[in-house]
Amino acid sequence: MTVEKLNQMGFFKPSPTEQHAIDFLKELSFNTIKSIGISTAGYFEGFWAERGKQVIATTLDKKGMEYTKNLLSETPNLTFRLEDVTQSMPENDCTYDVLYSRLCLHYISDSELKKALAECYRVLKPDGHFIVVVKSLNDWTAQTAGAYYEPETGYTYTPSITRYSKLSRRLHSIQSITEALQTAHFKISHSNELTETIYEDFERTTLEMPDATVIEVYATK
Numbered sequence: 001m002t003v004e005k006l007n008q009m010g011f012f013k014p015s016p017t018e019q020h021a022i023d024f025l026k027e028l029s030f031n032t033i034k035s036i037g038i039s040t041a042g043y044f045e046g047f048w049a050e051r052g053k054q055v056i057a058t059t060l061d062k063k064g065m066e067y068t069k070n071l072l073s074e075t076p077n078l079t080f081r082l083e084d085v086t087q088s089m090p091e092n093d094c095t096y097d098v099l100y101s102r103l104c105l106h107y108i109s110d111s112e113l114k115k116a117l118a119e120c121y122r123v124l125k126p127d128g129h130f131i132v133v134v135k136s137l138n139d140w141t142a143q144t145a146g147a148y149y150e151p152e153t154g155y156t157y158t159p160s161i162t163r164y165s166k167l168s169r170r171l172h173s174i175q176s177i178t179e180a181l182q183t184a185h186f187k188i189s190h191s192n193e194l195t196e197t198i199y200e201d202f203e204r205t206t207l208e209m210p211d212a213t214v215i216e217v218y219a220t221k
């Protein structure tokens with residue numbers, strides 16, 4: 001089944017930041033994308049794979065990866081791989097035209113992010129584009145009972161949200177995520193903070209309330 005057909009059938013949930021990234025890339029010429037932290041998403045990845053782009057999608061989430069791999073089993077040009085973004089990447093330098101990481105890099109600490117961004121820079125081609133979406137410090141979760149910020153890691157802990165498998169997120173300000181990218185030598189071309197609907201479960205059936213506050217940053221090498 002095509003990605004558009006799956007979309008019409010409701011398998012993908014609309015996301016402004018995902019759509020912004022698609023619209024941005026429509027104006028560009030490119031061949032290869034690495035998507036870091038795909039889980040049960042797949043609309044972005046399938047959209048481009050169906051249009052002839054070579055797409056590699058990685059995640060730590062085996063169950064989520066199998067779900068999406070199964071959903072997109074008929075999509076050409078799309079490869080899935082279990083991979084930890086905090087570790088060295090297996091690719092050669094300058095492999096990809098585009099890197100995309102939506103709602104993934106806020107799971108790692110500041111020191112892990114530094115290493116991950118250095119690897120992202122290494123595997124991106126010169127003038128390649130990096131699209132990053134992370135949760136914001138203005139997200140409602142930072143205001144929940146007992147929430148606290150840990151300066152050593154950058155993590156915000158949210159002990160009262162018991163359904164989270166991990167009680168910490170590296171919630172960012174526009175300044176903290178753009179500075180991290182700039183430290184890794186990326187040039188920032190766009191940054192924006194907005195709210196958007198996300199889901200509690202990996203099948204994206206239960207809406208998380210209220211909407212999340214997220215930051216999108218586009219950068220180039």
Ligand SMILES: C[S@@+](CC[C@H](N)C(=O)[O-])C[C@H]1O[C@@H](n2cnc3c(N)ncnc32)[C@H](O)[C@@H]1O
Nearest residue numbers: 037038039041059060061084085102103104107
């Ligand atoms: C909330 S999901 C986001 C999924 C998708 N990118 C989207 O736009 O909906 C978070 C993803 O980040 C992945 N993740 C978290 N920590 C990671 C790490 N250290 N390395 C690779 N992926 C990681 C999870 O496995 C999951 O795939």
